[in-house]
Structure formats: structure tokens, C-alpha cells
Amino acid sequence: MAGWVGLQDLLKDEVRQRKYEACNVDGFLARIEATGENQIELMKIYEDLCSLIAHSPNEDEPNELEQIRMLRPIGPRKIEREMSSEQWLDKFNGAWLGRAIGCALGKPLEWSNFMGGSHGRAGWENVHLWFKGADAWPINGYTPGKSSAQEEYGIELAHYGKESTREHISYMQTDDDIRYTVLGLIMLERNGHNWDSWDIGKLWHELLSYNQVCTAETQSYLNFAQVTHHYGEVKRPVDWSQKKHWVRTYLNPYREFIGAQIRADGFAYGAAGQPELAADFAWRDASFSHVRNGIYGEMFVAAMIAAAFVESDPHKIVEIGLSEIPRNCRLAQDIHKAVEIAQGTNDQLTLVKRVWDAFSHYDPVHTNNNAALVAASLVFAQGDFTKAIATSVLGGWDTDCNGATVGSIMGASLGAKQIPEHWIKPLNDTLYSAVIGFHPIAISECARRSYEVFIKLKQ
Template identity: 30%
Template sequence: MRVQDIGYTPSPKFELDHLVDDVRRYQSLAAEFGRAEEADRIVAATREALEQKLADFDELVSTAPAEPDEPETLADIHEARPQGERRLLAEVPEDYLSRWRGSLLGRGAGCTLGAAVEFWSVDQMEAWGRQFDEEYPPTDFFSFARLPGSPRYIVGNTDDLRRGRMQYIPVDDDTAYTLIGLLTLEEHGPEFTPEQQAATWQRNFPIHSEENGSWGVFWGERRFLQNLQQGIEPRRAGRHRNPNVQSIAAWTRADAWGYAAPGWPEKAAELAFKDASLNHRRNGVYGTMFMAAAVSAAFAVDEPAEALEIALQEIPKESLLAEGVRWAFDVSSQVSDYRDAARLVSERYPHMFEGHAINNALYVVFGILLGGRDFTRVVGETVAMGNDNDCTSATAASIVGATIGLENVPAHWTEPFQGRMQNYLRDLPEFLEVDDIGERFVRQAKEVLGRS
């Protein structure tokens, strides 16, 4: 498949938004004119019609013909991938914990930095930096947060994202996914089934807080849990009425599988496939396999770009994601900073969803190619590219952190966390010691590598 094969002209986003807004305003206006009952009937009919159209979209996607270049079973994915180095290490490396700390604490730093400006445009972020006289691209955490004091992710607060205010890795779904992977492995082992994974998710993830109004999960993950609540069986719940099957979300869950299979990218990708297939398809799944394999390979190489090259060997070579990653490497000489990267990606995928697996994966690639082993440049440039930039910066930081080890991550990115992370999963306490999590991943890594 080639990128030119997916050309389309989408309905203008704001046109649809305005239509929904007009419905709300007309309903209010009708009530003011004494016609509330009739307005409610119109709204109910509108909702019913929209529900039917969404069902039609779901049917359209679910019955789409198979794409030979983008297979959906693990066996077919293996058949479609290029030749590669499937395993780099026979056992857990002696420096595992140093690399793991660099990766997890690095992930926390990248996520925290990006969360302050998530989904902001390049121009908005630059203006933000000028407003508060911040160095840009950022070389440290932001000193100010939007909507200060607002709740986030059930137990957190936006003030936790500010330089000088944080005392632990602030809570986020992107860090919770690393923990849910650990819990899944501890409870069910690497042979976990969709039903077992679903049970672990249901028991642990709060969807929404009635107390403070914050959400615990978004997009396809929220839809998956809501479908489970409605009694849909796990093997269908992740895809039913889910337009996010090629989103970035699944590959924010990738790190746990790389941690559990250090130096064994093929196994990390296999575990990632099982996880992502729960509620993603095609490039949404490949993105997770690619990132998990990159994290895994990072435990065995000295250059982050090499980890990306090895990871590319674990996904279908003609898929849109693989084609995009190869393109990013090919044009990297044209990219001198975040602006070049953002411009080139937006030109190549002009209508792609801001949370798509592909465009965001290329920001990770460009960030790593720009910064190499320079952790600060990698996270700063990646955040500055925009889109889902807490996810992209977290993953880029994780790959670099595992490559260079904690001792080579500048201390100002990790010392504010004081070796702790905040959590909202129900099976775990609100505050966790990073070293304790590391020891638990060591046990899982020994278990997984010992099964060879």
C-alpha cells in the first residue's frame, strides 16, 4: 500500500461541529419560545438518525475487503515483514535496571512535558513559550500550566505538570498503560487471553470520576470499557462502534511489552499484537508492535535510531506505517528542527486525524533522528511538533532512555519525581515507588526470556 492510495476529501471538521452546536442552540431557543416538548422530539429523532449513520459507518469499515499489504493475523504479519534480527539478547542484561529507569523515568518526563501543551499547534506552543519567557523548544518542564488547579485523570491536578510543583511522575493514562501491562503479565502471564486482559482492565480502570468530572480513559479505550459494561463479549467489545482502531492509543501501551522482553523485539511485538488487537486494527496494531520492538531493542543497542531500524523489521514491510517510517529516514536530511518535521508530516498526510498512529509515530522517529542520544533535544523537539505530543514525547523518551540509561538522562528531568509515580488503577496504591516497579518488571523479563 502507498500513501497516495488513501487520498480523500473529508467533511470539514468545523462544519460538523457547527451542525451539532446549532442543534443545541435550537433546542434551547425552542424552549425559550415555549416549544420544549416538540424540540425534545426533534432532538430524539436526530440522535436516532445519527446513531443509525454511525452503525452504517461501523458496518462499512468492518466489512471492508482484506488488504494484502496490511494483514491482521500474527501469522500473516510475520509473513509480510522483512528479514530481520528477531532476538538480540539471550537473557536479561546486567544493566537492565539502569536502562529501565532511564526508560520509565524518561517516559514520565516526556509525558509530563507534553501533557501541558497536548494537541496544541506549533504556533500556539511557540506563543506560549514567548508569553512566559520559556526557552523553546523546551529544555525543561514548563513553569505554567493551562487551567491551573483543574483535576485530571481521577486523582491528579494540572498543577502537578508545572516545574517546581511536581513531586512524583504525575498521573496520566500514558503511564497507567505501562502499569496495566505489568498487572496483566503478573496475573495471567505472557499467554494472556483477550478475556483475561479485559477482566484486568475492567477491574482497574475508572472510566469517569463523578466527584471531580475527570476522565480515566479516552477514545477507543473508553469505548472498549463501555461496550464491556453493556455485555458485549471482549473479542468484539474493542471494535464495536470504535472509529479509533488506527489511533495512537494502542502504542502508548507498548512499553510494558518491551520491558518484559528486553533485547527480544520479536517477542515484544508479539505481546504488543495481543494487546493492541483488543481494540485496534492494521496500522493501530503495527504502531504498537513497532514501538514495543523499539523499546525492546533499545536495551541491546547504543543508538536510538538503531532501535527504530530493528523495530521496523517486525511489521508488514508494505504497510502504510512501514512506508512512512522509511520515508522519514529518507528525508531526515531535510529536517533541521520541529518545524520542518511538522510541516513535512502534515504535507504528506494533510487530512489525517491528529491522534493517528502513523503521523504521530513519524514525530517520534523525527524526534529521535534529530536528538540521537541527547535526551533533552529529543523530548523538546518531539513535543514542539504538536499533535498528541504527550504520547509522542513519552515514547521517544522511553526509547532513548532505554538506550542511554538513567545516568545519561539529565537529572532535571527525573529528580523532581523523587522516585515515585502517581497512579489511579484500583489494584495499586495511589503512589508507587519506581524501584519497586522495576523489580517487578525484572521478574517478568526473566520469566519471558526464560521461555525461549
């Protein structure tokens, strides 16, 4: 199981996922409740869930790269732009800084009050109340550690995000959104173009502990061990392409959650200006643990990041991201709707309310609603770094993930020199990733190494 919940709860999540996949799940929740904690009977129900056939199979949502590319819109694939080494390096510094800034802003808010809402209020309403209660509205700095909203409205911050609050922040504290960026850099440094999803599993088992992964990543981490570990030695199965699907789906109802989407950045930096290559790298990574829209989320974000290094128009960046995923998939449909919402208002609170109302039927950590918020924030902000990251965090759901993704895109587009100093200075150019060799490390050193990978891959 995924390590965070028992089998009964896992099956309830599987029912929801199968419903997303257009299966008829009538009666399954009642069966699960009636079974209680009987593991044998629960596994029989799981087998029945796995055997369900979608009533309206979506042929526009394949898992394999060649099929995905057959269904994507026309796109630039590669964008040439001449820049000096200094200009490129500023872009890479901006991307790493932007990711750290957005992640740190959202990390204290990655808590149920703000992700799913509470006391009859939407998550974005609680974010608004927190900053307002701290006399820090509108958002123009890191999350205050104290707010009158705590006592007045019964909301509180994530206990593990204290080091990222306004009163305490002095570096980028460890976070999965940062660890995966580091792992992407490591993979490209070691292997260049020559790696696939099996190498992702091997790298995770080498550098990540079990408690550093969650949801889809936890289950694929466990499943990978079962098919590759033999008496302490990791061996690639000759039939890995077949076993991979079991690794990413078995007891994994989170296979379309946001986990893959937050892993795009390290790969996309190495493919700066090449959205097709960035999406290729993202597909290899995401297909280890996710399917369909879970894969498309990482491909969409990777293509946007790669484009942002050479493109300044946020709407064009989003369109380039969409050009690397199936044009009619659920994610693409949701992104188009989010962009339409963003173009229809000039008010930040109205925007996040409309996005929340449109996509809150998804789990707070599903790919689609969070990607929609990311796209809406970029289009709404029109190139304003603070407005972009603030909107993405204000919207609730997976606050640190969305802040990090939007910050990464905006940083790559603007460059470090155009990011307001009051966001940069508190980090003291320091990152703690809880990955050997990157704990601590200068953020500027990570940027330099990503730039060197980019140069190597272009040759």
C-alpha cells in the same frame, strides 16, 4: 457510544475512518446532518457505513498476527547482549524515568491549541510560542505554567496538567500513558506469557474505571461488558475470537487512533532485547480495541522499546520497529517518510514543520502522524535525550503520548545514569498512577519489578 460525544458526532468520525479505509463516503455527512439527533435514523446510517466495501482493499494491512508476520521485513527478532544485573537495572530505571519525564513534559500541552493548532497557527508553532514567551526556549526543562503567549496569542495550557508544570512538578501525576504501563507490568507479573486480548478486557474492568479510558478504549470497554458480563460474573465466551472483532469495532471510529500505541511499554519492558516477543505482546493487547494501523502502532513502538535496551543507534531502533509490521502498510510508509524528513534537516523547527505539513491530514490523536513524529524525533536527536523528548513534544498533536514514548525509548537505550539530572530530580522518584498498589509508588520500584518480570520471562 464512546461516552465523550453523541451519536451524530460519532458517525461523523466513522465517516472519516471509513475514508481512511478507502471507502466511498460521498453523501454520508450530509445525511448525518439532515438526520439531526434522531437515534433510530442515525443507526440506519451507521449500518450503511458498516456495509461499505473499500474500493481498493489494502491486502497489506491484516489484523491477525500470523498474517502480519508474513508481510513484515527481515528483522533481528531477538538480540543477545551480555550485561550485568546492575547494567540491566539501570536500563529499566531509565525506561520508566524516561517515560515519566516525557509524559510530564507534554501533559500541560495536551490541549487543543497545541494538538490541532489555533488562530491560523499549527500546533507546533503554539508550543514554540509558549516556551519562547516564558523565556524557556529552547526546551530544556518542564513546561512553564505561565507565558506571555497566553495573553499575546490567546493560547493556554491544559488545566489538568498544572501538577506537571515547571513551577509545581514534584512527582509523576496520574495519566493514562502511565496507567497503561502499570497495567502491562501487572499483566506480565500475573500471567507471564499466558494471556490474550480477553485477559486485557478483564484486567481493565478490574482495575480501570470508565472515566479513566477514552476514544477506542472507552468503546471496547463498553462492548466487552456486553459480551462477557452475566449477572455480575465475567465469563469468557467460547467464541471470543469472533466476538473480539465486534468488541473492537462496534461504534468505534477510533480503532486506528493512538490509544493502543501508548500501551506498549509495560509489555515491551518484559521483552527487553526481544522485539518479536514485544510485538507479539503488543498485538495481543492492541487487538482488543484496535485494527490495522492502530495495532501496528503498538507493535512498532513495542519492538523499538525492546530493541532500545540493547541497541544505541536510533535509526537501527526505528528499523527494528518497522521489521515487526507489514512492510507496505500505511504506517510503515509514513514512518519511512518521517525518517527521510529527519535525515534531511539539522534544524528542529524546520523538522517539526515538515512533519506537521506531511501528516496533519490525520486527526491529532491518530496513530500514524504521532508515530511518524516519534520516529523523526528519535532519528533527528541522534541519541541526545533532551533533544529527542523536546522535539517530540514540540511537534504538537498528542504531546504527552509522544514525549512518553520517546522518553521510554531513549531511557532504555541510555540508562538512567545518562539522563540529565535536572529532568529526574523534580519527580522525586514518585509515581501516582490511580491504580491500586501503584498510587503512590517509587518509580525505581516499578523498574525493579519490570526487571524481575524480564528475568522470569527469559527462563
